[in-house]
Amino acid sequence: MHREPLLTAVPPAPVRSLAELYAIAFDVAQKAAQRYSALVERSDVSFGPLRRVFEVLVASERDRADGLSAACLTACGKRPDVADLRWAPVDLVPAAEISELGNSGLSTPYTAWALAAHHRQRAFVFWTYVIALAEDALIRKTAEGFARDALSAGNLLRRERRLAWRAERKIASNEIASAEGTNEPASAALLESLLHRDIVAWSQGLTPAQRDRVLAMDPYRLPPHFLTPPDRADTEPASGEIEQIKQRALRRAEQLSNMYLSDADSAPDQDSMELAQKLAAQAIARLAGLRNIASVVP
Template identity: 35%
Template sequence: MPLLRTSLLSAEPSGVLESLDELFALAHAMEQEAADKYDSLAKEMRVQGKDDLAEVFTHLAAAEREHMDSVTQWSQSRRGKRPDPAMVRWEAPEALAPDAAAEVKTSRLMTPYRALAIAVRNEERAFAFWSYLAAYSHDPEVKKASEAMAKEELGHVATLRKERRRAYHREHERSNVETALPQIDAPRLERRLVAQLGDMEQRLSGPAAVRIRDLRQQTVEMADAAAGVGSFAASMERKGPLEIAEALVDGYLDGAERSNDAAHLESLQQLAERAISRLAWLRSLAMD
């Protein structure tokens, strides 16, 4: 199963889910672990006197507990009972990578922006995990529920990216020089990404090449759908595919936040969702 041998997942999941009961148990356990780790980091930050970071991690822990409640309600709705921890057969990806937790605790350069960036990456890993399980599940109900979990994680990514962007703007003043640079729109940047994905496809084989081909076709469609959207520094065209893909995510989210037109807002939200999914896949696909 090489499709998600990844930079997001340190190892492939140990198997597939056999039932909805097992899925709900695993989802609940993952959210519980994330909440506990964020709570622990919040306490550590308070001990170190870093109240701004403590507030960020307290907020993240609260969000994870809300996700736990959602899973519980879903389980009760579908199965008539709460998730059963005994149904968890194998370990899910860690909610917070050990190196990330160590960085939070020891880095003197840690800021709310960087803390939220770590949280974004964690949600992207969760998306990759549920996407993997959806792809390889044999049970139609489990496959559908795993797809729903993956979609839910994309929503979490979008929310955290917005918060991360706000934190960035609080920490940095936008440079007048940057805004004076030549600009390009989203369709042009999407077309540049199309070319890069074509190059990547030539270097890959098997499932990874198939996935890149699919992403390339989606990107062609997104270039058409993004007409008149976005403003990016022209120098972004010289960046790599991951940087371009991430810039496009932020561009669509920014546009959606500022839009006052319902139809335009819906279009931007759809573009943002597809762009977030694309970015997560690009990060997770094997590149060697």
């Protein structure tokens, strides 16, 4: 997942007044809440675990904005005002990062907490720059408080990230062990096999024409009479189960695409690189096809 470099969060000019400082901090918190809110509004069932993470993040940023508003009223005699901004505040929660996480089938609570922790680290870097450029002692002192808050919040987010990582590793280990009777890490061959099962299961809940489109994405390409049970009424998955199978197939297809791309990057020789690149191209085309089918087939 692409992330903007931390050290590019540089204010274009020194902050000249306390009112300007609070206006910047308030704008940053509000913008973060707005960006995170975009993912809270996602209604698809498969996004539920991620949505709960962003609900927490939105509440945290709104609390931060409320605290800044109250502090500004005490320190400056007024609420934060955009009229005090002399330049557009640095975007500490880029929309592209939020969009990429929301669109990736591989996103998990771990990746969401990790991205939020990265955002707070970027905020710390930004406030450190503000401190370094400030000429007024009160501005420096207040910005130091903002920097400490960013560090403290980042530490809490990293704790949540670690907890999510442990939980997801346990779930993944159980899933692979259940599928293959082993605790070994997932290989491309294993994922291809699991994806094959998902594609076949997905196809059982579709019309014949839709089924042909989905099965065309199957790397095994078995003849149709091997894939259709004799009595579909007894074996056809329920609609809710089909949705879970579809989302799992998309995640595995994306994971395989990333795996082959990684293999190409680390290939020890030309032949291995070319093979990995070929597999990556096929996997990416398959992923695009499956995503297209998923978007038009309810």
